[in-house]
Amino acid sequence: MTANDTSRTIQLSLRDIRKSFPARSGPVPVLDGLDFDIHERDFVSIIGPSGCGKTTVFNVIAGLLEPDSGSMTFRGEPVAGLRGRVGYMMQKDLLFPWRTVLGNVMLGLEMKGVEPKQALDTAREYLSTFGLSGFENAYPKTLSGGMRQRAALIRTLITDPDILLLDEPFSALDYQTRLYLEGVLLDAVETFNKTVVLVTHDIDEAVALSKRVVVLGNRPTRVKAVHDIVLADRSPIGARSDPAFSDYFHTLCGELDIQTRRKVA
Amino acid sequence: MSSHALDQPKVAPVRRGPGPMARAIDTTLGRGLIQIAAVAIVLACWQAAVDAGWLTEFLVGAPLGIWRMFHAQLASGDLAIDTWTTLVEAILGFVIGTVAGSAIGLGLWYSTFVARVVEPFIVAINSVPKIALAPIVILWFGTGLVSKVALAVSLTALVALIAAYGAARDADPDLQALLASMGATKNRIFRSVIVPSTLPAIIGLFRINIGFALVGAVVGEFISSQRGLGHMIYTASSLYDLDSVWVGLFVLMAVGFVLYHLIDLVERRILPWRQVSTAGQVQV
Ligand SMILES: Nc1ncnc2c1ncn2[C@@H]1O[C@H](COP(=O)(O)OP(=O)(O)O)[C@@H](O)[C@H]1O
Ligand SMILES: [Mg+2]
Numbered sequence: 001m002t003a004n005d006t007s008r009t010i011q012l013s014l015r016d017i018r019k020s021f022p023a024r025s026g027p028v029p030v031l032d033g034l035d036f037d038i039h040e041r042d043f044v045s046i047i048g049p050s051g052c053g054k055t056t057v058f059n060v061i062a063g064l065l066e067p068d069s070g071s072m073t074f075r076g077e078p079v080a081g082l083r084g085r086v087g088y089m090m091q092k093d094l095l096f097p098w099r100t101v102l103g104n105v106m107l108g109l110e111m112k113g114v115e116p117k118q119a120l121d122t123a124r125e126y127l128s129t130f131g132l133s134g135f136e137n138a139y140p141k142t143l144s145g146g147m148r149q150r151a152a153l154i155r156t157l158i159t160d161p162d163i164l165l166l167d168e169p170f171s172a173l174d175y176q177t178r179l180y181l182e183g184v185l186l187d188a189v190e191t192f193n194k195t196v197v198l199v200t201h202d203i204d205e206a207v208a209l210s211k212r213v214v215v216l217g218n219r220p221t222r223v224k225a226v227h228d229i230v231l232a233d234r235s236p237i238g239a240r241s242d243p244a245f246s247d248y249f250h251t252l253c254g255e256l257d258i259q260t261r262r263k264v265a
Numbered sequence: 266m267s268s269h270a271l272d273q274p275k276v277a278p279v280r281r282g283p284g285p286m287a288r289a290i291d292t293t294l295g296r297g298l299i300q301i302a303a304v305a306i307v308l309a310c311w312q313a314a315v316d317a318g319w320l321t322e323f324l325v326g327a328p329l330g331i332w333r334m335f336h337a338q339l340a341s342g343d344l345a346i347d348t349w350t351t352l353v354e355a356i357l358g359f360v361i362g363t364v365a366g367s368a369i370g371l372g373l374w375y376s377t378f379v380a381r382v383v384e385p386f387i388v389a390i391n392s393v394p395k396i397a398l399a400p401i402v403i404l405w406f407g408t409g410l411v412s413k414v415a416l417a418v419s420l421t422a423l424v425a426l427i428a429a430y431g432a433a434r435d436a437d438p439d440l441q442a443l444l445a446s447m448g449a450t451k452n453r454i455f456r457s458v459i460v461p462s463t464l465p466a467i468i469g470l471f472r473i474n475i476g477f478a479l480v481g482a483v484v485g486e487f488i489s490s491q492r493g494l495g496h497m498i499y500t501a502s503s504l505y506d507l508d509s510v511w512v513g514l515f516v517l518m519a520v521g522f523v524l525y526h527l528i529d530l531v532e533r534r535i536l537p538w539r540q541v542s543t544a545g546q547v548q549v
Contacts, residue, residue, distance in 0.1 A: 062446040084448020094439050098461045098538045107457075111447045139538045159447065 011195055012038040012061070012082075012163060017070035019056060020220075030056050031067065032220035038163065038197060043189065045198045045206035048216030048224075049256065054199040055091065058165045061197075062088050074162075084111075087161035091168050093148040095140035101127070101151050102136040108159035126154045130184065146177040150184065157188055164189075164196045171201065182209060182236040203256070207231075207248045208239035215255045225255055326507035331515070334508040343497070348516055350493040351482050354410060355520075358417020359471075359478035365418075366425025367467050373426075374433035374459055375451065391423040396480075399488050408489040417481030421474040425467075432466035433459050465539060468532045475524045479517065494520075 017034040020027040030053040038044055046054055059065040061072070063081020072079050087108075095104045102123055109119035127133055130150050140148055149169060156164055166185075170178040186209065189196055200206050206213050210229050217224040231242045239245060289295065308328045314320045315327040322330065338344035373380040399416055406412035440458045449457070486495025494513045501509035532539075 059442070062442075064442050064445055083446060086446055088443060088446040090439055090443060092439065094437075094443050096440060096458075096461070098464075098536070100538075107444075108447050110457075111444065111449050111453065141538075 009040045010037045011040045011042070011075060013073050014057075014061070015071045015073075017057070017060060017067045017072070019053075019060060019065065019067045029220035031060070032222050034070070034216075034222055036214050036223050036226065038195060041193055041195055043196045043198070043209060043211045045200055045210040045213045046216060047200060047203060047206050047213060047252065047256065048221060049218050050201060052216050052219045052221040054216065055167055058088065058167055058197075058199065061163075062086050062165060082163065085162045087156035087159060087164045089152055089156045089164070089166045089169050091171070093140075093145070093152045093172075095148055095151060095155075097140055100137045100139055101132060101143070104140065104151055105154045105158060108155055112159055122158060123154075126158050130154050145173055146181065149173060149177075149181060153181070153185065153188070157192060157194070160192070162195065164194050166196065166198045168199055168201060170205070178205075179236045185209070186234060186236070203249055203252045204240065207245055207252065208236055209234070213248075213252060215252065227251065322507075323505060324507065326511045330508040331511045334506075335512045335515075338509070338512060344512070344516065347492055347494050347497045347513075348520065350410075351479070351486065351495060351517070352520060354413035354482035354485070354493065355417055355475075355478040356524075357410075357414045358481050359421055359474055361414065362418035362421030362478065363425045363471060363474045366422035367429040367470065370426040370429025370431075371433050371455075371459060371463060373430045374436075374455065380430065380434075387423065387426060391427060395419045396484055399484055403485065403489050408491070413482045413485035413490070413493070416485040417478040420477040420481040424474060424477065425470055428466055428470045429463060432463035436462040465536060468528065468536065471528045471531070472525060475528065476521060479521055483517065 014034055014036055017031050018029070019031040020029040022028075034057065036044075046057065048054055056065065060067050061082055063083035063086075066080070072081070074082060074085075095101075096107070099107070102120075105123045105126060106119050109122060110116075114122070124133075124136070127136060130153070132147065132150060132154070135143065135147065140151070143151070149172075153169065156166070169185075170181055173181065182205065185196075188194070198206070198209065207229055208231075213227045213229060215224045215226070216222070227248065229248055231239045231244055233239055233242055290299070311320070311325075312328045315322045315325070335344070373383070395416070398419055402415050402419065403412045406415050436459050440462070441454050444454050444457060482493065483495035483498070486493040487499045490496040494517050498510050498513035501507075501513065
């Protein structure tokens with residue numbers, strides 16, 4: 001199966017990435033020799049306890065933070081970071097308050113030096129695909145959380161980046177909006193053939209959306225486990241009702257040491 | 266038990282919004298009328314107190330005298346020349362000081378190292394009461410326009426520098442990181458994040474610096490000058506011509522007021538995203 005072969009080609013690999021942050025009491029190690037691979041057209045979720053260093057990994061991949069040691073290779077070439085090649089969607093819906101929706105969406109195209117006329121056409125096209133037509137000239141603070149997040153998602157997709165890094169993109173949204181946007185994301189990823197790395201604290205979301213899940217341990221963090229997720233239906237609701245879903249869910253909960261009841265001795 | 270106030274659940278008294286009367290008055294026209302009435306009452310009391318002999322006109326002046334003096338000076342053209350003189354000094358000082366100060370302040374964003382090196386000097390210089398420099402400034406720059414502009418610049422530039430640098434340093438690091446992840450250069454980040462996110466602070470600075478620039482111009486005129494509102498106030502007060510002093514003060518007030526509102530206009534033009542809605546403001 002050739003399709004399967006390309007999907008197993010390694011796009012990005014991280015080897016023994018270490019990073020510590022200076023603190024008053026000396027350096028605090030955060031990433032403690034991280035190893036994992038991202039395949040071409042992969043959909044990988046990274047889950048782990050809060051504060052373990054998930055955002056830090058993204059900052060390293062995006063080239064915003066230099067690791068203390070370790071190496072990254074992208075399509076076989078050693079790289080220091082993927083600045084200019086990633087679509088990074090940060091934890092908050094980081095829209096520029098002084099730019100309209102259109103201005104925000106066009107930001108990445110401007111950075112790439114795309115001709116304004118063409119950038120405008122592309123932006124309008126995306127806005128209509130994502131149901132934001134009519135809000136071109138609205139400022140972010142007049143939009144609902146879901147709309148802001150959609151605008152941020154368009155901004156991330158529009159530059160056609162090699163890898164999407166999504167840092168808890170839906171965590172601030174209500175459940176309905178979240179399911180809806182998960183669907184939007186899956187469609188977009190399928191249409192545009194993107195590689196996605198998603199950080200989430202939501203095991204549910206990780207299982208429903210991903211082809212693979214990387215579990216990180218407590219800080220200083222390293223990869224605790226990698227799971228392949230095989231579900232027949234990958235739509236947000238369909239996946240959640242798949243018989244295999246709850247097995248994955250329980251396995252991952254176990255790995256995160258999540259306890260829902262106090263242990264009785 | 267019921268006598269224990271603490272046992273009661275704490276319920277904030279529900280305040281109602283403005284009643285129909287208040288809503289009718291709370292319009293631009295209504296507020297304007299109230300403001301005009303307040304001024305008229307103060308002036309009338311003042312005039313009455315002088316007429317009744319409770320206040321010495323010689324020391325405080327009187328509204329009617331001020332009004333007559335205003336007309337006389339307007340007719341002779343002196344007032345226009347004095348106002349123009351002060352206005353030009355203040356505006357030049359404001360523009361030069363604020364533009365140079367903010368530009369340097371924003372520029373310091375480029376290098377934390379340079380910013381840290383120069384910081385103590387800026388703080389030290391800023392802590393000198395700039396008015397104390399006035400005599401030297403007059404010595405260096407003469408008694409004409411340049412010395413007043415220089416004084417206004419000295420009052421506005423450091424304020425602008427410190428405020429602009431502070432605002433640049435506070436600019437959202439995540440927005441900067443986001444642009445960096447898109448491959449933006451430092452210059453690009455400066456233009457697309459630092460400048461727009463510091464604009465509100467810089468416009469706020471304009472408001473403060475308009476006042477400081479007028480202070481610089483007027484104090485410069487007090488010390489040595491041939492014209493200007495400061496000159497007029499100073500000479501009139503040495504002649505106990507209190508009515509003229511008041512004319513000068515009121516005109517200065519009017520000048521400051523107009524400039525302040527001009528800045529409002531500028532703000533509305535360049536910060537449209539800041540006034541999207543005041544409708545969401547909570548009514549208490
Ligand atoms: N720039 C920084 N300076 C110092 N400490 C940091 C910095 N960024 C993150 N940390 C620390 O690193 C740890 C991991 O942070 P982060 O990657 O944001 O965790 P999360 O997994 O919740 O995204 C936290 O303890 C945080 O305090
Ligand atoms: Mg995080």
